[in-house]
Every structure is written in C-alpha cells, then in structure tokens.
Amino acid sequence: GQNIDQPTEMTATEGAIVQINCTYQTSGFNGLFWYQQHAGEAPTFLSYNVLDGLEEKGRFSSFLSRSKGYSYLLLKELQMKDSASYLCASVDSNYQLIWGAGTKLIIKP
C-alpha cells in the first residue's frame, strides 16, 4: 500500500532550528510537496522537490532523497508564527497526491 509517515507533534524553541521528517512509500514517484496550515486556515504551499538534494527558500529548506524515500523540512530562526501543522504529500505514478497526517509544530518562547 501507499503510505506517508511523519511525526504527529513536535515542540521547539523560538530562535532555534527544527527538522520535520517525512518518509514515503508510493507506487512510483513524481515529486514531494510540503504545505503549512495554521489552525483554522487554508494549507499553503511551501515547497516541491522532485530531484535529490536541498532546496533553500529563506528560513525554510526542503530536502529529498529518492533512494531512501525520505524528505525533511528544515525551519531556521524559528518564530512564534511558525506554530502550525506541516503537511507532507507525495505524488505517485498516477499523479495522485498521497498525504501524510501532518506534523503539529509548537513553538515555545
């Protein structure tokens, strides 16, 4: 079956760095997305990786290893506004999005 695993909840301190991991098992692969969702709001796009490596976008970076079926989202210089759920989703060979259940990130002062 197809599956996405990511931690349910993580806690980090303001100003620190946090890494949110995502492992995927899908039939075929056409890329991996990360979305951010604040409580009561719409998910918003953060990144899309289809090739191995690290892509940096300001304080946020996303990494992909296709051979390991693994991705992570790295958040630097954490701010209180980064408290949100982070959703990982893989695109399979039929171009279907397979979603993880999301990681709730709690930022403490």
Added chain:
Amino acid sequence: ETGVTQTPRHLVMGMTNKKSLKCEQHLGHNAMYWYKQSAKKPLELMFVYSLEERVENNSVPSRFSPECPNSSHLFLHLHTLQPEDSALYLCASSQDWTNTGELFFGEGSRLTVL
C-alpha cells in the same frame, strides 16, 4: 477578490437536511478539488474536476454530490449526512490535475452533523 473562496465557513445540519457548499476560484485554473480533512488524519481526496469534467471520484458515498457548472465554480451538495461526516471540507484549485503544480486551498467549510 483573489484566490479560492469557500462559503459557508461554518455549517451545522441535521441528518435529514439538504445543504450545499460553494467554492469559487479566481486564478484561472483548470482543475478543482474537494478534500475532507478530519483531525489527525491525512487529507482525503473526494472529487477532482478538470475543465468541468469529473476525473476522480474516490469511492465517496452518494450522500455527497459534486457539481461543477464552470471552471471557476464548484459545489458540494449534501443530503442525509451522518455524524461521522463532520469535518473540515476544503476546496482547492490548480493549473491542471497532474498534481505536479501547487494546490491553492480555500479556508474550508467546517461541517457539523448532529
């Protein structure tokens, strides 16, 4: 107005009621989606429309009935729902339905079935 807008934001209905959720996108996208989001569960794709034609129906109960009158509007008609249908219903749009481009989500309609 830009982006994807959904109405109503909150809806409470009894199991015998009939109601509809509305979604509108002003992005010129060709694909529109209905997702169900329940607490601590992955997003569940319900329906996909591409250029007003349904391309995906993931074994959704018939008490949910989608309608896409044009590429900018999407409806989800609800009737004789069950309490387990209580959830956040998200509408999204994208340039096309191949899921290699960014999805733009609305803020959702929070549905409570009594």
